[in-house]
Amino acid sequence: MIRFSAKCAGLIPLDLAFEVGNGEVLALVGHSGSGKTTILRSIAGLWTPSQARVEAGGQVWLDTNTGVNLPPHQRQVGVVFQNYALFPHLSAARNVMAAMPAGSPDKRTEAERLLDMVNLHGLGSRKPAELSGGQQQRVALARALARRPQVLLLDEPFSAVDRATRDRLHSELMALRADLRMPVILVTHDMAEAQALADRLVVIEKGSVIRQGPTAEVMSDPAALRAMGLRELAATLPARVVAHDADGLTHLETATGPIWLPRLNAETGAVVRVRIMAHEVILARSRPEGLSAQNILPASIIRIVAGEGPGVIVHLSIGGDEVFARITRRAAASLGLEVGQQAFMVLKSMSVARDHIGAVR
Amino acid sequence: MDWQALFLSLRLAAWTVVILLPLSIVMGRVLAYRRFMGKGLVEAVVMLPLILPPTVFGFYLLVLFGRGAPVGALWQDFFGHPLVFSFEGLVVASVIFNLPFALQPAQRGFEAIATDVREAAACCGLGPWRSLWQIELPLAWPGVLTAMVLTFAHTLGEFGIVLMVGGSIPGETRTIAIAIYDRVQAFDYAGAGAMSAVLVGISLFTIAVTYALSARVGRRLS
Numbered sequence: 247m248i249r250f251s252a253k254c255a256g257l258i259p260l261d262l263a264f265e266v267g268n269g270e271v272l273a274l275v276g277h278s279g280s281g282k283t284t285i286l287r288s289i290a291g292l293w294t295p296s297q298a299r300v301e302a303g304g305q306v307w308l309d310t311n312t313g314v315n316l317p318p319h320q321r322q323v324g325v326v327f328q329n330y331a332l333f334p335h336l337s338a339a340r341n342v343m344a345a346m347p348a349g350s351p352d353k354r355t356e357a358e359r360l361l362d363m364v365n366l367h368g369l370g371s372r373k374p375a376e377l378s379g380g381q382q383q384r385v386a387l388a389r390a391l392a393r394r395p396q397v398l399l400l401d402e403p404f405s406a407v408d409r410a411t412r413d414r415l416h417s418e419l420m421a422l423r424a425d426l427r428m429p430v431i432l433v434t435h436d437m438a439e440a441q442a443l444a445d446r447l448v449v450i451e452k453g454s455v456i457r458q459g460p461t462a463e464v465m466s467d468p469a470a471l472r473a474m475g476l477r478e479l480a481a482t483l484p485a486r487v488v489a490h491d492a493d494g495l496t497h498l499e500t501a502t503g504p505i506w507l508p509r510l511n512a513e514t515g516a517v518v519r520v521r522i523m524a525h526e527v528i529l530a531r532s533r534p535e536g537l538s539a540q541n542i543l544p545a546s547i548i549r550i551v552a553g554e555g556p557g558v559i560v561h562l563s564i565g566g567d568e569v570f571a572r573i574t575r576r577a578a579a580s581l582g583l584e585v586g587q588q589a590f591m592v593l594k595s596m597s598v599a600r601d602h603i604g605a606v607r
Numbered sequence: 608m609d610w611q612a613l614f615l616s617l618r619l620a621a622w623t624v625v626i627l628l629p630l631s632i633v634m635g636r637v638l639a640y641r642r643f644m645g646k647g648l649v650e651a652v653v654m655l656p657l658i659l660p661p662t663v664f665g666f667y668l669l670v671l672f673g674r675g676a677p678v679g680a681l682w683q684d685f686f687g688h689p690l691v692f693s694f695e696g697l698v699v700a701s702v703i704f705n706l707p708f709a710l711q712p713a714q715r716g717f718e719a720i721a722t723d724v725r726e727a728a729a730c731c732g733l734g735p736w737r738s739l740w741q742i743e744l745p746l747a748w749p750g751v752l753t754a755m756v757l758t759f760a761h762t763l764g765e766f767g768i769v770l771m772v773g774g775s776i777p778g779e780t781r782t783i784a785i786a787i788y789d790r791v792q793a794f795d796y797a798g799a800g801a802m803s804a805v806l807v808g809i810s811l812f813t814i815a816v817t818y819a820l821s822a823r824v825g826r827r828l829s
Contacts, residue, residue, distance in 0.1 A: 290726075290730050291729075292726050292729070292730070317729070317734075318726070318729035318730050319729045319730075319731075319732050319733055319734045319735075319738075320732075321730075322732070323730055324730075325726075325727065325730040327723050327726070327727055328723075329723060331721065331723035331724045331726065331727035332724075332727075333724060333727070333728070333741075333742055334724070334746070335745045335746060344728075344731055344733065344741060344742075345731035345732060347732060348737070389727075389731065390730075392731075393731060393732055
């Protein structure tokens with residue numbers, strides 16, 4: 247459990263408080279310059295706000311009121327830096343061992359166990375320069391865990407790798423979560439990433455919280471989305487993988503019907519969360535025919551929210567799961583959409599990007 | 608061939624390196640990482656020996672080390688012999704005029720370490736000492752090594768300051784560079800030539816060793 251609060255003016259103003267429970271993943275999201283990274287640095291002790299309090303695992307690390315301010319090396323944190331910051335002169339195993347407390351028994355074996363855990367079996371003797379970006383990121387994660395941290399801090403940890411690697415790292419981190427007993431704080435500006443990985447979101451603008459709450463709830467809040475840019479409005483729809491078809495599509499089953507998406511890296515029977523962007527959804531009053539779009543799901547309209555511009559956001563229920571459609575006010579009027587009506591949601595298979603699908607925990 | 612002068616020079620160079628090694632690590636690190644009031648002034652003062660004529664610099668040191676100045680008087684009270692025209696005086700002068708040669712490369716070496724790597728060391732639980740030994744020194748080592756080699760070579764060749772502060776007392780302050788000058792003054796070109804050749808040999812050897820060592824460090828890092 248970690249508690250954080252800060253209030254300070256200046257170049258990077260902060261005025262917020264939050265807490266993260268053990269095993270919980272909190273994502274700090276916001277534009278660059280919003281203060282996300284500064285919060286992580288304050289927790290790690292690399293920066294001291296003029297007024298702040300940090301308490302982790304029952305121990306006070308920083309309290310500007312009482313003058314407590316532990317230096318970083320006395321705070322039991324694990325940090326994955328944006329560019330990993332591996333020690334270039336040490337092998338992967340030695341990088342991990344460097345983070346173990348002096349005098350820990352059997353450092354070598356423990357380092358190998360951690361490297362196995364992040365799928366780097368047998369690469370312990372490589373130098374960072376001999377590893378790919380994704381592999382370096384895994385070493386950084388193993389090193390952060392080697393200290394048995396009270397809190398794991400991830401500063402845009404996936405921003406420096408290509409998209410395919412990012413997908414793989416995401417699912418590996420999801421798999422690791424079961425073993426992580428400490429609070430995890432993830433800083434990201436990638437909404438898909440936050441949605442796929444985090445239990446809770448804290449949306450930050452100019453150092454203050456605009457909105458915080460469970461991921462699904464925050465993702466449907468217009469005010470929070472404005473801070474991210476409205477185009478990011480999206481929902482996650484749970485679906486079960488039924489089969490991988492020969493033509494490269496994967497057949498999934500949702501609460502109200504089948505959908506087909508580009509081939510997924512998930513086993514048959516696995517439940518995944520499909521991120522559906524509001525602006526990609528087409529609405530129809532009756533089941534359309536002769537359409538290239540493969541995915542047509544029955545839905546009921548639960549809310550219609552007018553935006554500031556020419557658009558409206560239609561909240562749909564698909565067997566109890568909420569999905570959004572962003573359409574024009576004119577389209578909504580000509581279709582005569584009303585709350586309580588039945589409608590059909592149309593979605594192009596190709597409009598769902600691969601990294602918009604996360605595993606369900 | 609004045610072997611005594613050669614060994615005196617080597618002894619002087621060795622002492623200078625021994626004193627400047629820890630000093631350049633501590634000061635180079637501070638100048639590389641910290642920002643403080645008057646940092647520019649400190650850097651400028653340290654660089655002075657590079658631009659001042661050695662005789663001018665030597666003259667000021669001579670005055671400073673003399674009995675009339677607090678430093679010289681204190682030394683005499685404490686050790687019972689004057690600082691000027693002594694081997695100790697040469698060592699002190701040598702440390703001061705080598706500061707830019709020792710500090711600059713060491714400072715650059717520490718500056719080359721990425722900030723987030725140092726922060727990662729702290730976040731891995733490494734205190735300042737462990738961070739210095741395990742992370743910073745191995746990474747800044749090429750810079751520190753260059754600093755020490757430059758200091759060593761520069762001390763062997765320094766002439767003006769040594770002459771001003773030490774004079775030319777055989778076995779005490781007559782270094783190889785002074786000895787060569789004395790031979791030339793006495794028209795002993797053969798002796799001067801032999802000693803010069805030895806000095807060239809030592810310098811070449813030092814540089815070669817440095818290159819070999821930094822190539823090894825370079826391989827270790829890549």
